[in-house]
Amino acid sequence: MVRGFVKTGVSSAIHASGAEWLLATRRRQPVVLGYHRVVDDFAAHAAYSIPAMLISRAMLDRHLDWIGRRFQIVSLDELRSRVAARSGSARPIAAITFDDGYRDFYEHAFPLLKRKGIPAAVFAVTEWAGTSELLPHDKLYLLLTRASTLRASLSRELSQLLGRLDIALPNRAQIARGTTVHAALRMLITTLSRPDLQRIIDALDVEYRLPGDLPDGLRPLSWDMLAEISDAGIVVGSHTKSHILLTNEERGKVIDETTGSRKELERRLGRAVTCFAYPDGRFDAPAVRAVAAAGYEVAVTTCRHRDPEYPWLTLPRVLLWEQSSAGARGRFSGAILSCQLNGLFDVPSACRQPHSGATFTLRSYGERHSSPASVRRTMSASGR
Secondary structure, eight states: OHHHHHHHHHHHHHHHHTOGGGGHHHHTSOEEEEEOEEESOHHHHHTTSOGGGEEEHHHHHHHHHHHHHHSEEOOGGGHHHHHHHOOTTSOOEEEEEEEETBHHIIIIIHHHHHHHTOOOEEEEOTTTTTSSOOOHHHHHHHHHHHHHHHSSOHHHHHHHHHHHHTOOOOTTOOOOTTOOHHHHHHHHHHHSOHHHHHHHHHHHHHHSOOOSOOOGGGSBOOHHHHHHHHHTTOEEEEOOSSOOOGGGSOHHHHHHHHHHHHHHHHHHHSSOOOEEEOGGGOOOHHHHHHHHHTTOSEEEOSSSEEOTTOGGGSBOOEEOOTTTTBOTTSOBOHHHHHHHHTTTTOOGGGOOOOOSSOEEOOOOTTSOOOOHHHHHHHHHHHTO
16 A cells, blocks of 8 residues: 555656646657457456456556557567657557467457457467466466465465475575465476476466366467458468467577477467577577577567667566556556556666576667578587
């Protein structure tokens, strides 16, 4: 509550003072917004889903109207050409994206976007699309929540489980006493390889079986839904084959996940796929080179670090959810959303991702970017 009042006060003061010049550096560059799930009732879904991945249909409606009045919203695959053609007097440019390809995008966001005539991009996980399975992070969150409810100590339960499975955490990771569900989820997802993570999920699933009546919105878009939204002008991009964190995996796996997902989307949808989203926004130099070699032209992250060699393959995004623009009383605040989009609440030093050479920068989006074909030739010659 206190934090909400502080954010409301700061953003309102900036808005009232007219100090837009403080935000000018950001406004000269395109703003890319990222969402995940769009639901009918935030409070009801937050009871069993990761809250920071949810936004209600009503709140998204407010976001889109506010953004549409202040930005020229363009398709993500046209972003580079639109930035190059933009005159100095034109409105700032924005692009809208949705990660993971949840079914509730089709139910709630797609009709809203069509009605407003707003372009957007959806990033699909190809091995998940068309199935009834949950994404690993969603299933793990639900299982950890059940374990936390049924056991006195989640940290003790996890420590014993890791011991039984003979899984050693990296030196930088630890299960602290009193670990929360969210902290445990982040630690496991961001430090373990997919095989080890899957072993933990399988073991927890035996012990804490999930109910079979989970909402359909948690499940993935079908291929027919993806084809329909693609035919309607929504950009369908890749979010890898299995939603692995590229920074946790071996080179061969990274190449397979980035290249294979693009080929599958193109085969299924019958059109070129040029956009990519790094799962959890995590990238390092090898991951960026793999994305370039796979032929993508635009790739988005979740922080403001960028690879100076491939700025269009490390395009920053602002991730938003229900509370991102909520004031102290939980109502939509355009002043707070403006501060969010312009990075006023960002803390650059808080990003601890292993970017391996990327720099925190707000330099121009017109920086040098080698073509995907030249990158593929370079990687082939070097054996990478």
